[in-house]
Amino acid sequence: MKNRNLGALLMVAFLTLPGFAKATECIGLRLKVMLEGAISPGGGYGGQLQEVLSLRFEGENVPEDAVDAITVYLRSANDFSYVDSTKAWATKNGIAKDFNTGLEEELRFCRAVAGEAYYIEVRHQNHLALMSSMPIPSDAGIFLVDLTNPSEVFGEKEAGTLNNNALFMRLGDLNGDNKVNMADYINMVASQFMYEGYGYHKADLNMDGWVNELDFQLFDESLAGDIVISPVPKG
Numbered sequence: 413m414k415n416r417n418l419g420a421l422l423m424v425a426f427l428t429l430p431g432f433a434k435a436t437e438c439i440g441l442r443l444k445v446m447l448e449g450a451i452s453p454g455g456g457y458g459g460q461l462q463e464v465l466s467l468r469f470e471g472e473n474v475p476e477d478a479v480d481a482i483t484v485y486l487r488s489a490n491d492f493s494y495v496d497s498t499k500a501w502a503t504k505n506g507i508a509k510d511f512n513t514g515l516e517e518e519l520r521f522c523r524a525v526a527g528e529a530y531y532i533e534v535r536h537q538n539h540l541a542l543m544s545s546m547p548i549p550s551d552a553g554i555f556l557v558d559l560t561n562p563s564e565v566f567g568e569k570e571a572g573t574l575n576n577n578a579l580f581m582r583l584g585d586l587n588g589d590n591k592v593n594m595a596d597y598i599n600m601v602a603s604q605f606m607y608e609g610y611g612y613h614k615a616d617l618n619m620d621g622w623v624n625e626l627d628f629q630l631f632d633e634s635l636a637g638d639i640v641i642s643p644v645p646k647g
């Protein structure tokens with residue numbers, strides 16, 4: 413046998429050994445998600461003012477219909493481990509856009525392993541995380557996940573707030589621990605003293621550029637006297 417053929421055979425044997433890195437696949441995700449509290453100057457659902465987002469994300473392609481930046485995660489259906497993530501823009505009609513271009517309505521995850529399945533988790537700087545109820549197979553191609561549809565959301569629905577039958581991500585989790593409680597309230601108070609001016613602030617729950625009594629009112633309504641805990645599993 414020629415050395416070249418022997419080398420090829422050894423390579424095939426090596427690649428098929430258990431534990432060797434498996435082939436990865438790309439999942440294309442079309443995601444719908446809404447953030448509770450976001451307003452527009454006219455009073456309807458809108459999100460951060462364009463100028464506020466442009467201050468925070470200077471040099472980025474901020475879409476005209478952007479509400480805010482979110483982070484979207486791919487989590488293993490086996491053990492909920494985090495496999496991949498991407499930043500994205502939440503938008504006024506709910507369809508998330510690719511962060512880099514600000515145009516594409518498809519988010520790409522290319523660390524999916526062939527034959528595995530994944531949940532989709534969405535996080536935002538001052539909202540409770542939401543996760544999809546059904547894992548996506550790695551060979552799904554382009555997949556639609558609608559986290560405004562209660563039946564597509566993982567676990568009990570406390571992590572969201574119903575708004576005209578659509579589920580919105582629930583506001584108030586400023587420290588990102590999957591709960592809305594007094595720790596977040598302390599965070600709100602601290603932020604109020606830190607940020608008196610107009611701009612992009614974590615405690616700005618209605619996303620109008622200011623931290624004031626309107627945001628505290630929204631926080632009180634979200635907490636409603638009880639600790640709110642998201643059913644999204646810890647990683």
Ligand SMILES: [Ca+2]
Nearest residue numbers: 585587589591
């Ligand atoms: Ca919290």
Ligand SMILES: [Ca+2]
Nearest residue numbers: 616618620622
């Ligand atoms: Ca505000």
